[in-house]
Amino acid sequence: MEILYLLLPLSLAIVAMIGAVLWWAVFSGQYDDAEQAGLSILHDDDHTVS
Amino acid sequence: MKPRSSSSSQTAAHSQTAAYSQTAAYSQTAAFSQTAAHSQTASDPQTTAHAVGNQSVAQRRRGLVRLGLAWLAMMQVMMFALPGYLRPEAGGQDSLEVLDWAIFLMNWASLTLTIPVILYSAWPIWLGCARAWSARRITMDVPVGISLFAAFIPSVMATFKGAGEVYFDSITMFVAFLLTARYVEQRASLVDSVACTQNVPARVERPLSGVAPAQTSLAGLSMPLSTGALRQTSVPATGIPSGLRVSAPANMASVSLPLMAQANRVATLFVLIQLTVAAVIGAVWWVIAPTQAWSVLVSLLVMSCPCALSLAAPVSLAALQVNLALDAPLSTNQREALLERTVRITRQNLYGALAWHVLTMPMAAIGWVTPWLAALSMLLSSVAVLLNAWRLYRPRRAGLSRAVGVLTQNQHRRA
Numbered sequence: 001m002e003i004l005y006l007l008l009p010l011s012l013a014i015v016a017m018i019g020a021v022l023w024w025a026v027f028s029g030q031y032d033d034a035e036q037a038g039l040s041i042l043h044d045d046d047h048t049v050s
Numbered sequence: 051m052k053p054r055s056s057s058s059s060q061t062a063a064h065s066q067t068a069a070y071s072q073t074a075a076y077s078q079t080a081a082f083s084q085t086a087a088h089s090q091t092a093s094d095p096q097t098t099a100h101a102v103g104n105q106s107v108a109q110r111r112r113g114l115v116r117l118g119l120a121w122l123a124m125m126q127v128m129m130f131a132l133p134g135y136l137r138p139e140a141g142g143q144d145s146l147e148v149l150d151w152a153i154f155l156m157n158w159a160s161l162t163l164t165i166p167v168i169l170y171s172a173w174p175i176w177l178g179c180a181r182a183w184s185a186r187r188i189t190m191d192v193p194v195g196i197s198l199f200a201a202f203i204p205s206v207m208a209t210f211k212g213a214g215e216v217y218f219d220s221i222t223m224f225v226a227f228l229l230t231a232r233y234v235e236q237r238a239s240l241v242d243s244v245a246c247t248q249n250v251p252a253r254v255e256r257p258l259s260g261v262a263p264a265q266t267s268l269a270g271l272s273m274p275l276s277t278g279a280l281r282q283t284s285v286p287a288t289g290i291p292s293g294l295r296v297s298a299p300a301n302m303a304s305v306s307l308p309l310m311a312q313a314n315r316v317a318t319l320f321v322l323i324q325l326t327v328a329a330v331i332g333a334v335w336w337v338i339a340p341t342q343a344w345s346v347l348v349s350l351l352v353m354s355c356p357c358a359l360s361l362a363a364p365v366s367l368a369a370l371q372v373n374l375a376l377d378a379p380l381s382t383n384q385r386e387a388l389l390e391r392t393v394r395i396t397r398q399n400l401y402g403a404l405a406w407h408v409l410t411m412p413m414a415a416i417g418w419v420t421p422w423l424a425a426l427s428m429l430l431s432s433v434a435v436l437l438n439a440w441r442l443y444r445p446r447r448a449g450l451s452r453a454v455g456v457l458t459q460n461q462h463r464r465a
């Protein structure tokens with residue numbers, strides 16, 4: 001059971017890592033608009049193609 | 051769209067980027083900046099609109115991170131709580147010793163994870179408590195803050211002592227569920243407030259027959275599932291699919307304001323009663339069985355959170371807005387029926403949530419409901435309210451696909 005001394009800090013470190021990645025993902029704007037990407041096919045700019 | 055001048059295409063480009071950078075629910079500001087750009091007013095309101103937009107985007111992102119962190123911590127803390135769940139069934143003295151050692155370690159790990167939840171994720175709750183305190187008013191944050199406090203402090207003490215119950219799992223669960231309900235509520239009431247208080251000048255140059263321009267301003271309102279696409283089409287007046295134009299009911303405010311007021315009254319009264327009942331029952335338990343008193347008190351306090359109550363009015367009003375904004379102009383009869391349905395569903399939500407609380411409270415009072423179960427029940431009632439409001443919105447969902455269809459045609463025509 002001494003393995004807990006390794007596993008518990010490891011799990012905390014992983015949680016912290018996931019939290020940091022979530023933080024970065026949200027604040028870099030990835031979750032700002034979840035629909036635009038799917039609709040982007042409707043907005044392609046046809047002007048430039050003459 | 052041939053006769054568009056270069057300046058108006060610049061406007062379109064500007065509003066397109068606005069549409070891209072704004073999120074769907076924050077379309078209030080996007081719509082505003084579009085309107086400002088369109089009516090070619092001075093750049094001043096435009097910049098303020100941008101400032102407001104940036105602020106609300108940052109707010110939303112922070113809310114999302116708070117929510118995500120709370121859920122993450124909740125899942126991990128629940129795993130750490132497992133030895134604690136097993137302890138009552140532990141066999142011999144030997145295994146009990148090992149288990150207690152494991153519980154001691156796990157409690158420390160849980161505490162490490164709960165501290166950021168309390169300090170960061172629950173920050174809006176503490177702010178709300180401070181506001182309520184300075185205004186000498188009971189709000190929803192008060193019972194939430196009290197229950198978090200009542201659960202957290204004894205848990206920390208138990209962790210340091212290495213003996214006794216900890217409620218870290220309930221705390222993180224409660225915060226995660228509560229923030230989820232709040233997040234939904236904020237998005238819903240935002241959509242709602244756009245519609246109710248919108249005094250943006252009408253963006254439609256050619257009013258529909260029989261509809262005053264002031265009332266068509268709702269057309270710019272987009273919906274929770276709105277897409278930049280819908281907004282974008284409404285930039286050039288000729289590009290607005292007629293299906294998107296809405297005649298706002300003149301009596302919109304007359305429907306929404308009393309409903310909101312009613313919901314607030316019910317929620318405040320409910321919180322007051324719940325707090326009193328929790329205090330009384332907690333005291334009774336303290337006299338009869340002091341070991342369980344704290345758990346009962348915490349679950350009663352968790353249960354006293356009127357999330358579902360506060361969700362009731364905003365979500366159904368938001369659903370009403372979506373209906374009005376999406377669909378083809380409604381006839382008077384249809385509109386009346388829709389408003390009636392909204393009022394009915396809001397009342398159902400309000401009193402259904404109340405009934406749920408009244409039913410579950412005695413169970414918590416007898417000690418059947420553990421704190422984490424109370425948190426779960428809170429979430430379930432909120433979800434039920436959401437689903438009920440969604441009923442209002444579902445029959446007209448077809449409107450969106452029609453709108454997108456019109457949009458694609460428009461794009462072709464423009465090209």
